[in-house]
Amino acid sequence: MIPAPTNREALGLVAGFGLWSLTFLLLYGGHGLACGLGARPEDGAALTRILLLAVWIAMLAAHGALIVWFVRRLRAASDTLRFVRRASVVLAVAALVATFWTGLPVAALEICDGQSVGLPDPG
Amino acid sequence: MSEERHNKALEFHSELDPLYSPPKTRFGFLAATNHSVIGIRFMATAIGFFLIGGILAMLIRAQLAGPNTQFLDPGQYSQVFTMHGTVMMFLFAIPLIEGFALYMLPKLLGARDLAFPRLSAFGYWCYLSGGLILLAALLFGVAPDSGWFMYTPLSSKPYSPGINADVWLLGVTVVEVSAACAAIEFMATVLKVRTGGMALSKMPILAWYLWATSAMMLVGFPPLILGSIMLEVERAFGLPFFDPDKGGDPLLWQHLFWLFGHPEVYIIFLPGAGIVSTILPVFARRPLVGYNWIVAALIAQAFISFGLWVHHMFTTGIPDLSLAFFSAASLLVVVPTAIQIFSWLTTLLKGRPDLSLPMLWIYGFFFIFVTGGLTGVMVAIVPFDWQVHDTHFVVAHLHYVLVGGFVFPVLAGIYHWMPLFTGRRSDKGLGVLAFWLVFIGFNLTFFIMHLTGLLGMPRRVYTYAEGLGWELPNLVSSIGGFMSAVGFGLVLIDVLVQWRFAPFVHRNPWKAGTLEWGMATPIPSYNFASLAHVESRDPLHDDPDLPACLAAGEGYLAGHRGDYRDTLGVDGVTGEPEQIILLPPPSYLPLLTALPLVGVALCFLFSFYVGSVILAVVVLFMALRWLWETGLREDPAPIEAGFGRTLLPHPAVEQAPGWWGMIFTLVFDATFFASLLFGYIFLWTIAPNWPPPRFLEPAPILALLTLASLGLGGFAASRAVAANRQERESSRSSWLLLAAASGVAATFGLLAVPIWLAPPPTEHAYSAAVLMLSAYGAFHTGLSTVGSLFVLARCRRGFVSPLRSLDVRNASLFWSYSAVSGAIIVAVIHLMPLVGAA
Numbered sequence: 012m013i014p015a016p017t018n019r020e021a022l023g024l025v026a027g028f029g030l031w032s033l034t035f036l037l038l039y040g041g042h043g044l045a046c047g048l049g050a051r052p053e054d055g056a057a058l059t060r061i062l063l064l065a066v067w068i069a070m071l072a073a074h075g076a077l078i079v080w081f082v083r084r085l086r087a088a089s090d091t092l093r094f095v096r097r098a099s100v101v102l103a104v105a106a107l108v109a110t111f112w113t114g115l116p117v118a119a120l121e122i123c124d125g126q127s128v129g130l131p132d133p134g
Numbered sequence: 135m136s137e138e139r140h141n142k143a144l145e146f147h148s149e150l151d152p153l154y155s156p157p158k159t160r161f162g163f164l165a166a167t168n169h170s171v172i173g174i175r176f177m178a179t180a181i182g183f184f185l186i187g188g189i190l191a192m193l194i195r196a197q198l199a200g201p202n203t204q205f206l207d208p209g210q211y212s213q214v215f216t217m218h219g220t221v222m223m224f225l226f227a228i229p230l231i232e233g234f235a236l237y238m239l240p241k242l243l244g245a246r247d248l249a250f251p252r253l254s255a256f257g258y259w260c261y262l263s264g265g266l267i268l269l270a271a272l273l274f275g276v277a278p279d280s281g282w283f284m285y286t287p288l289s290s291k292p293y294s295p296g297i298n299a300d301v302w303l304l305g306v307t308v309v310e311v312s313a314a315c316a317a318i319e320f321m322a323t324v325l326k327v328r329t330g331g332m333a334l335s336k337m338p339i340l341a342w343y344l345w346a347t348s349a350m351m352l353v354g355f356p357p358l359i360l361g362s363i364m365l366e367v368e369r370a371f372g373l374p375f376f377d378p379d380k381g382g383d384p385l386l387w388q389h390l391f392w393l394f395g396h397p398e399v400y401i402i403f404l405p406g407a408g409i410v411s412t413i414l415p416v417f418a419r420r421p422l423v424g425y426n427w428i429v430a431a432l433i434a435q436a437f438i439s440f441g442l443w444v445h446h447m448f449t450t451g452i453p454d455l456s457l458a459f460f461s462a463a464s465l466l467v468v469v470p471t472a473i474q475i476f477s478w479l480t481t482l483l484k485g486r487p488d489l490s491l492p493m494l495w496i497y498g499f500f501f502i503f504v505t506g507g508l509t510g511v512m513v514a515i516v517p518f519d520w521q522v523h524d525t526h527f528v529v530a531h532l533h534y535v536l537v538g539g540f541v542f543p544v545l546a547g548i549y550h551w552m553p554l555f556t557g558r559r560s561d562k563g564l565g566v567l568a569f570w571l572v573f574i575g576f577n578l579t580f581f582i583m584h585l586t587g588l589l590g591m592p593r594r595v596y597t598y599a600e601g602l603g604w605e606l607p608n609l610v611s612s613i614g615g616f617m618s619a620v621g622f623g624l625v626l627i628d629v630l631v632q633w634r635f636a637p638f639v640h641r642n643p644w645k646a647g648t649l650e651w652g653m654a655t656p657i658p659s660y661n662f663a664s665l666a667h668v669e670s671r672d673p674l675h676d677d678p679d680l681p682a683c684l685a686a687g688e689g690y691l692a693g694h695r696g697d698y699r700d701t702l703g704v705d706g707v708t709g710e711p712e713q714i715i716l717l718p719p720p721s722y723l724p725l726l727t728a729l730p731l732v733g734v735a736l737c738f739l740f741s742f743y744v745g746s747v748i749l750a751v752v753v754l755f756m757a758l759r760w761l762w763e764t765g766l767r768e769d770p771a772p773i774e775a776g777f778g779r780t781l782l783p784h785p786a787v788e789q790a791p792g793w794w795g796m797i798f799t800l801v802f803d804a805t806f807f808a809s810l811l812f813g814y815i816f817l818w819t820i821a822p823n824w825p826p827p828r829f830l831e832p833a834p835i836l837a838l839l840t841l842a843s844l845g846l847g848g849f850a851a852s853r854a855v856a857a858n859r860q861e862r863e864s865s866r867s868s869w870l871l872l873a874a875a876s877g878v879a880a881t882f883g884l885l886a887v888p889i890w891l892a893p894p895p896t897e898h899a900y901s902a903a904v905l906m907l908s909a910y911g912a913f914h915t916g917l918s919t920v921g922s923l924f925v926l927a928r929c930r931r932g933f934v935s936p937l938r939s940l941d942v943r944n945a946s947l948f949w950s951y952s953a954v955s956g957a958i959i960v961a962v963i964h965l966m967p968l969v970g971a972a
C-alpha cells in the first residue's frame with residue numbers, strides 16, 4: 012500500500028552545487044593552506060598551482076560524470092519524478108559552469124601573491 | 135446540497151476548534167503550540183522590535199541632524215547604533231521570517247500544523263527571552279556597543295571590559311537557538327508534512343522560497359553560534375582564540391561572522407522575494423512565469439551565497455588569488471537574482487496588474503531594490519570602494535537592500551494576507567498615504583545619504599564639525615527619516631483600523647489559487663476540516679468550490695479520529711500520502727525547557743558558572759521529559775484516511791518526521807563541527823605566534839582506547855537496531871547497555887586530554903582549541919550515553935517494537951555521528967602535534 016519513499020530523490024537537487032561547494036572549499040582552503048605553510052610566488056608555487064589545477068580539473072570531471080548519470084536517470088523517470096530529475100540535471104549543468112568560472116583564477120593569477128584589498132560590502 | 139454541506143461544516147468546526155485551540159484555562163496560553171498562534175506571537179513580537187529599532191534609528195537621525203549635537207554622547211551613540219543594527223537584524227528580520235513561515239507553511243502545504251509544534255513554541259520562548267535580555271541591557275545603559283558585527287579586538291575584554299559585549303554574545307545566541315529550531319522544523323515540514331498529491335512540482339513557490347531559506351539558516355547560523363561561544367569563553371575564561379599575542383587571530387572572528395553574515399543577507403532577501411513571487415501573479419492575474427527556473431535559481435543562490443563571505447573582510451591581507459574566488463562567486467550570484475527579476479517582469483507584462491495596496495508596495499520594492507543593486511555594483515568596484523568604505527555611502531546602500539528587499543515586500547505581504555487573520559477585506563485608504571510617506575521619506579533619507587558618504591562622512595561617528603558640507607544632506611536625511619517613521623506609524627494605525635472596521639469577507643478575497651485561501655477567514659484553528667487532494671499548483675483555480683468541500687469533510691482525514699490532533703504525511707518527492715502524523719497536545723514543556731536554558735545564559739552573564747552548569751542539567755532533564763511523551767506504547771492499526779486509503783500513524787513508519795528531524799539536526803551539528811575544525815586549522819596555519827610553546831604529551835594508547843570505545847559504541851547502537859528488528863529484546867537491551875558503557879569510556883578518553891595531557895587552555899590558542907574540540911566530542915559521547923540509556927528505558931516501558939523503531943534508529947544515528955566526529959577529533963588532537971613537531 013505504501014509506495015517506496017522517494018525522499019532521496021530530492022538530494023539530486025543539491026548534488027551539483029554540493030560539488031561546487033566542495034570545489035570552492037578545496038581551492039580556497041588548499042590555496043590558503045599552501046600560503047600559510049609558506050608557499051610564495053617565487054618558490055614552491057609551481058607545485059601548489061599544479062595541485063590546485065588538478066583539483067579543479069578532477070572536480071570538473073566529477074561534474075561531468077554527475078551530469079551523464081543524471082541524464083541517464085531522466086529517461087527512466089516516472090511522471091511524478093520527472094520534475095525533480097529534470098531540475099537536478101539543470102542544476103548539475105549550472106553547477107558545472109559555476110565551477111568552471113570560479114576556478115578560472117587558478118589558471119590566471121599568481122599563487123600566494125599580493126595582500127591587498129578585499130571586495131568589500133557593508134553590513 | 136449546499137445547505138447540507140454548510141451544516142456538516144459547522145459540525146466539524148464545533149468538534150475541531152476546541153481540539154486545536156490553546157487550552158481555555160487561566161495560563162493555558164503558555165501551553166499553546168498551534169502554529170497560527172505561535173506564528174502570530176512571533177510576528178507581533180518582531181514588529182514590536184521593529185518599532186524599538188525604529189526609535190533607535192530616530193535617535194540616530196536626531197543626533198546627526200545638525201553638526202556638533204550634544205544630544206547623545208559618544209558612548210551612548212555607540213550603544214544606539216549597535217543596538218539598532220542588532221535589533222533590526224536579529225530581533226526583527228529573522229524572527230519575522232520565522233513567524234511568517236510558522237504561520238504560512240502549513241496553510242500553503244494544506245496541512246493542519248508543522249512537523250514539531252512544540253519545537254516552535256520552544257523557539258518562541260527562547261526568542262522572547264533573548265530579546266528581553268538585550269532590551270533590558272539597553273534600558274540599563276549596558277547595551278552592546280561594538281557595532282552589530284562585534285569585531286574583535288574591539289569586543290574583546292581589554293577594550294570592552296563591561297558586560298555589554300557579553301550581553302550581545304549571550305542574548306543573540308539564545309535568540310539563535312530559536313532560529314536553529316525553526317530551520318530544522320521547516321526543513322522536515324516541507325519535506326514531509328504536505329497534503330496528498332502535492333508533489334514537489336506542485337508546491338506553491340513560496341514554500342520553495344521558505345525551504346531554501348531554512349536550508350540556509352541550517353548551515354548559516356552554526357558559524358555565528360560557534361564564534362559567539364568562542365568569544366564568550368575568551369572573555370570569561372581567557373581562552374585566547376582571538377588574541378594574536380597567544381596564537382589567536384581577530385581575523386578568525388571576521389571569518390566566522392561573515393560566514394554567517396553574508397548568507398544572512400540572502401536569508402532576509404529570499405522570503406521577501408518569495409512574497410513578491412506569490413503576490414505578483416495574483417494581481418497580474420496569470421501564473422508565475424518560469425516557476426521551474428525560479429526553483430533552480432533559488433537552489434543555486436542558496437549555495438553560491440555561501441561563497442561570498444570574504445568580500446566583507448576589507449584590507450585584511452588575503453592573497454589576490456583567494457580574493458579572486460570570491461569575486462568570481464560575487465558575479466555568479468547575480469544570475470539567480472536576474473532570473474527572478476526577469477520572471478517577475480514577464481509575469482507583469484503578460485498580465486493585467488492593478489494598483490491595489492499590496493501591488494503598490496511591490497512597485498516600491500522594485501524601485502528601491504534595483505537602486506540598491508546598482509549601488510551594490512558601485513561598492514563592489516575596488517578603487518571606488520577605497521573611497522567610500524566605512525562611510526555613510528555604505529550605510530545608504532545597505533538600507534536600500536534591506537529595506538527595499540525585505541521591509542517593502544513584508545508590507546505588501548501584510549496587506550495581502552491580512553484577511554486571513556482579520557476576516558476582513560484589506561482596503562485602500564489611509565494605506566496609500568502611508569505608502570507614499572514611507573516611500574518618499576525613505577528615499578529622502580537614504581538617497582541623500584549616498585551623497586553624504588561621497589562627501590566623506592564616516593559611519594559610526596557620533597557627530598561632525600561644521601563647514602565640511604555635511605550639514606544640509608544630514609538635515610535632509612533626518613527629515614526624511616522622520617517622514618518615513620510617520621508613514622510606518624500610519625501603516626500600523628491603518629492595520630488596526632481595518633482590523634476593526636473593514637467589511638467582512640468570507641474567503642479568498644483576491645481569488646488566489648493557493649491553499650492558504652482554501653479556508654474561511656478569519657482562519658479556523660485547525661486550518662482545514664479535511665485535507666485537499668492536490669492536482670496542480672493552484673488548486674483553488676481548478677475548483678473554486680474546494681474550500682467548501684474541505685470544510686464539509688470531503689477530503690483526507692476529515693474531522694478527528696480520537697482526542698488528538700493529526701495531519702497527513704507524504705512521500706517527499708511525489709506527495710503520495712504515506713502516514714498520519716499525530717500532533718502533540720498543548721504543553722507547558724516548551725516553556726519549562728526554555729526557561730532553564732535562558733537561565734544558563736543569565737548565570738553565565740553574571741559569572742555564576744555553577745548556576746549555569748546546574749541549569750544545563752535541568753535543561754537536559756526537561757528535554758528528556760519532553761521526548762518521553764512522544765511515540766506510542768502499542769503497535770497501531772492502520773487508519774482510514776479518506777479517498778479509500780488506510781495509513782499508519784507516524785510512530786510506526788520508517789520515514790517519520792522525527793527521523794528527518796534528527797537528520798537535519800545533524801546537518802546543523804556537522805556544520806558547527808566543520809566551522810570548529812576550520813577555526814583550528816586557520817589558527818594553526820595563518821595566525822601569528824605559532825607553533826605554541828609546547829604541545830600535548832603524546833599518548834598513543836589513550837588515543838587508541840578512545841577510538842576503540844567510539845567504534846564500539848557506534849557499532850553496539852547499530853546492533854541494537856538490528857536486534858530490535860529481529861524481535862530479540864534481551865539482546866537489544868544488552869547492546870544498548872554496551873553502547874552506553876562505551877559512551878562513558880569515550881567521554882573519559884576525550885576529556886582526559888585537556889585535563890591531564892594538554893597545556894593549560896589559557897596559555898595559547900592551541901591548547902584552547904584542543905579543549906574546545908575535546909569538549910565538543912565529549913558533549914556528543916555524553917549525550918549518546920544518555921540517549922542509549924533513555925532508549926533502554928523506553929524499550930522497558932514498551933515504546934519500542936519492530937514496527938515502532940524510531941527511538942532506536944535515532945539513537946543509533948546520533949551515536950554514529952558521535953563516533954565519526956569523535957574519531958576525527960582524536961585524530962586531529964593526537965596526530966597534529968606530531969606533524970607540528972616534525
Ligand code: HEM
Pocket residue numbers: 134188191192194195215216218219220222223227280281282283529533536537541576579592593594595615618
Ligand atoms: C527606515 C528606518 C531606518 C533608518 C532611518 C535607519 C538609519 C540608520 C543609520 C543612520 C545608521 C548608521 C549609524 C551610523 O553608522 O552612525 C544605521 C545603521 C544600520 N541599520 Fe538602519 N535605519 C533604518 C532601518 C533599518 C532596517 C529596517 C534595518 C535592517 C533590517 C537596518 C539595519 C541597520 C544596520 C545593520 C546598521 C549598521 C549598524 C552598525 O554599524 O553596527 N536599519 N541605520
Ligand SMILES: [Cu+2]
Pocket residue numbers: 132395396399442443445446
Ligand atoms: Cu556580502
